[in-house]
Amino acid sequence: MSVRLDNALLVLPGRRAGVGSMETQGGRILGIEMDSAARADKLVIPGLVNAHAHSAMTLMRGLGSGLPLDRWLHEAIFPVEAKLKAAHVLAGAKWAAREMVAGGTTTVADMYDFPEEGEKALSAAGMRANTCTVALPFIPGRIGKSVEYASSPALGQLAMRDLCVHSEYLSSEEACFALAEANRTLCRPVHVHVSETKAEHEECIKRHGKTPMEYLASTGLFDHGGYAAHCVWCTDGDFELMREKGVSLVHNPTSNLKLGSGIARVKRAMELGVNVALGTDGCASNDDLDMFEEMRLAALLACGTSHDPAAISAWDAIEMATANGARALGRDGLGVLAPGAPADFAVIDLKGCNLTPALDAANLVVYSAHASDVMMTVVDGKVVYDRSKPDGGAADRAEFLGAVRDIGLGGFS
Numbered sequence: 001m002s003v004r005l006d007n008a009l010l011v012l013p014g015r016r017a018g019v020g021s022m023e024t025q026g027g028r029i030l031g032i033e034m035d036s037a038a039r040a041d042k043l044v045i046p047g048l049v050n051a052h053a054h055s056a057m058t059l060m061r062g063l064g065s066g067l068p069l070d071r072w073l074h075e076a077i078f079p080v081e082a083k084l085k086a087a088h089v090l091a092g093a094k095w096a097a098r099e100m101v102a103g104g105t106t107t108v109a110d111m112y113d114f115p116e117e118g119e120k121a122l123s124a125a126g127m128r129a130n131t132c133t134v135a136l137p138f139i140p141g142r143i144g145k146s147v148e149y150a151s152s153p154a155l156g157q158l159a160m161r162d163l164c165v166h167s168e169y170l171s172s173e174e175a176c177f178a179l180a181e182a183n184r185t186l187c188r189p190v191h192v193h194v195s196e197t198k199a200e201h202e203e204c205i206k207r208h209g210k211t212p213m214e215y216l217a218s219t220g221l222f223d224h225g226g227y228a229a230h231c232v233w234c235t236d237g238d239f240e241l242m243r244e245k246g247v248s249l250v251h252n253p254t255s256n257l258k259l260g261s262g263i264a265r266v267k268r269a270m271e272l273g274v275n276v277a278l279g280t281d282g283c284a285s286n287d288d289l290d291m292f293e294e295m296r297l298a299a300l301l302a303c304g305t306s307h308d309p310a311a312i313s314a315w316d317a318i319e320m321a322t323a324n325g326a327r328a329l330g331r332d333g334l335g336v337l338a339p340g341a342p343a344d345f346a347v348i349d350l351k352g353c354n355l356t357p358a359l360d361a362a363n364l365v366v367y368s369a370h371a372s373d374v375m376m377t378v379v380d381g382k383v384v385y386d387r388s389k390p391d392g393g394a395a396d397r398a399e400f401l402g403a404v405r406d407i408g409l410g411g412f413s
């Protein structure tokens with residue numbers, strides 16, 4: 001299969017953009033030709049990498065709005081999650097995959113129960129997915145299952161399986177040691193939540209005399225790197241440790257704002273050499289899977305809070321959502337439009353009012369575009385979303401809403 005795009009404004013490596021043609025063959029970008037006389041009617045960006053999500057939380061979109069993290073988890077989320085069965089997670093992840101590919105997301109790191117179902121749904125949608133079994137020590141046998149899952153072959157070429165502890169506060173020394181030991185052979189970055197709230201950060205210091213990042217790193221958990229969601233309360237020392245250990249920071253600006261957790265100091269992390277990626281987090285705290293929104297917020301928050309309009313540039317935000325995300329997930333080489341690179345990209349319709357005129361490509365992507373402006377998404381050279389084609393969404397919608405009702409959340413749909 002090959003895809004050819006002409007009159008395309010291409011977002012290229014080296015922070016360059018220009019109009020030209022791009023062609024793919026198999027799963028790779030075959031060639032790019034620039035044409036300075038051509039006018040663009042579409043914009044092409046590398047596929048977006050959502051480096052921290054809980055896909056099946058589409059089932060509980062917006063639940064518990066207005067609660068802080070600890071109450072949100074215990075009063076709104078955990079009681080519903082206790083009812084989840086494999087079929088619910090499959091339906092929720094399928095629905096999430098639809099939303100993600102329709103918004104230009106080609107790769108996702110998914111942390112959730114029944115990961116085989118998540119992997120199945122995301123892979124069936126044609127996405128690249130990093131899934132994991134969370135090593136929750138209070139569930140008997142779960143630490144072993146986490147290791148077993150990461151050690152067994154993933155479903156298809158595009159999927160990867162990682163090790164995962166939820167966080168310092170939902171983990172144990174035993175879990176961290178077991179995963180660190182298994183990772184001597186697996187050598188995979190570990191997926192984790194770190195210092196999301198002030199209370200979590202401070203309680204860890206009281207318990208262990210160490211910050212969550214220091215504590216988790218001291219167990220050997222990050223000896224092959226990791227990707228840590230949130231990091232809102234991380235210290236400069238934590239950032240230095242992250243650079244040293246190869247732990248990427250996954251910034252989740254919408255979720256952190258909505259739950260009142262705070263604003264991660266991503267500019268400082270970047271200055272100290274940390275790889276910064278972006279993620280949406282789950283749909284119950286975001287409440288969508290729109291990576292354009294995350295790019296925009298990442299840039300706006302950094303500029304606004306530092307009183308510096310150049311604190312995080314539009315190009316910085318694009319790299320966070322593409323190549324940096326790929327690096328975080330141990331998928332180096334993804335996230336750029338270049339001959340020979342994997343053919344993962346999103347095509348944005350430039351004819352919309354909000355995208356005309358196209359004066360500055362990076363600025364347009366970050367500050368003007370929405371997920372709904374994406375007209376086509378390609379992963380590994382295959383078209384996984386085409387706005388102009390019927391997509392059989394009715395059956396998935398019925399299955400999804402059936403699952404929502406089954407877990408006791410009727411709503412208005």
Ligand SMILES: [Zn+2]
Nearest residue numbers: 193229281282
């Ligand atoms: Zn999360």
